[in-house]
Amino acid sequence: MSIKSLLMPIVTQHMLGRARLLRQRERSMKARLRSDAPRQLHYFHQADDPYSVLAAHSLAALQQKYALQILPHIVSPPEQAAAPEPDKLQTYSRQDAHLLAQHYGFPIFPITGFALQPSAEKTEMANRLLVAAMHMGLFIQLVDSISAALWDTAQPLTEQTATALGIYPTAPELTASEMQQANQLRKELGHYLGACFWYEGEWYWGIDRLYHLELRLQDELGSNEMSNNQSLLYPPAAELAQPLHITQPPEIDFYFSLRSPYSAIVAERVFRLGQLAGASIKLRYVLPMVMRGLPVPANKRRYIAMDTAREAHVRQIPFGRLNDPVGRPTERGLALMPLAESLGRGQDYVLSFMRGVWAEGLDAGSDRGLRNICERAGLPWDDARLALQDDAWRKTAEANRLAMSALGLWGVPSFSCAGTAVWGQDRLWVIADILKKMAGKDKPLSKQVEPTNHQE
Known part of the structure; x- marks a missing residue:
């Protein structure tokens, strides 16, 4: 047995232990309280990622329930090393996100679901609009509408059609610069995907993991502040607990x-x-x-x-x-x-x-x-x-x-x-x-x- 095999279990037991995670959370909370800073949730949004569409839709409810200051960032797709099968990922993501939208009762963008991947041109315009909304402090209010327009295969997305949203798209050069900075921040903080949430040292990918964030926030707020509002916005699905009687069970x-x-x-x-x-x-x-x-x-x-x-x-x-x-x-x-x-x-x-x-x-x-x-x-x-x-x-x-x-x-x-x-x-x-x-x-x-x- 090598030294690595001897040491790895000891090191990983410490690194992945629950006690260590809770200590990290407590240190982060105390540092924020000492600086009298608000609770800040960083959200990384990829416009042509269906999971980001759902994640962005959750922001308003999270902000309202937990009094969060949400800082949005517009990012590019992951590098190929992190997503080695990009075509399959796109196809599967559209199907899976549609499934999740139904599961959590989210509205579908568009009505037909995520049937087709948006074109590069539409995605570029969506990014310009998202950056503009972010600069105006209206990202949470407008992201659903921008997503709906982007994913609607029957309608174009141009500067003219954007007028109805009450914003004007940022210049392509500024948009590219903003996204490059967001990509760098995401990398420095330790992630690689869109639809990601970062809260005081910890990552949560997609709406599937928001219940971990919710449980953490509820711990911080305590029973007094949460009052009778301790239910979760996005709870995980239950495991099957009772036997089923199927005449011809499938494999x-x-x-x-x-x-x-x-x-x-x-x-x-x-x-x-x-x-x-x-x-x-x-x-x-x-x-x-x-x-x-x-x-x-x-x-x-x-x-x-x-x-x-x-x-x-x-x-x-x-x-x-x-x-x-x-x-x-x-x-x-x-x-x-x-x-x-x-x-x-x-x-x-x-x-x-x-x-x-x-x-x-x-x-x-x-x-x-x-x-x-x-x-x-x-x-x-x-x-x-x-x-x-x-x-x-x-x-x-x-x-x-x-x-x-x-x-x-x-x-x-x-x-x-x-x-x-x-x-x-x-x-x-x-x-x-x-x-x-x-x-x-x-x-x-x-x-x-x-x-x-x-x-x-």
């Missing part, structure tokens, strides 16, 4: 990587969903992006780790004492997938591996660590050692990647069920809704639940 394809922290915190949840619905889970393992030659920038890695820790905490999933399985540990782990499935222990093995490397700091690159993972999952170590010599898993992993790509997806975890494919551990509710419909449940889509704000 759920679960695309995952052993090196994906988001896969780690959703594995047990998707297996439980399958049990409750009587649906079989097809384990579709793939190699991680970085092992397929796709770069993962440092700021992206940091945000993913921090965000996973927050999500795991809310769901009470062990996470944070990790031993990154990139490279040989992942290859060894995948080499044992065929054996695990042949013994009927596929799910047990996935859970054991994920818990081992992401919560217990086990080194899957060592025989000692991998043996521990195998034996508690019911895999005989002698059989496992033989299976490590077989590379047949590589063809399966590549076939799974191609199947995932054919669905228009490129990242994990992803799920496919009954003709619907979604990406992200926070989209498991979509699959649950499909299963509830099949069970004939006459309930509204995606019943929501507010998480307990644990502060241990």
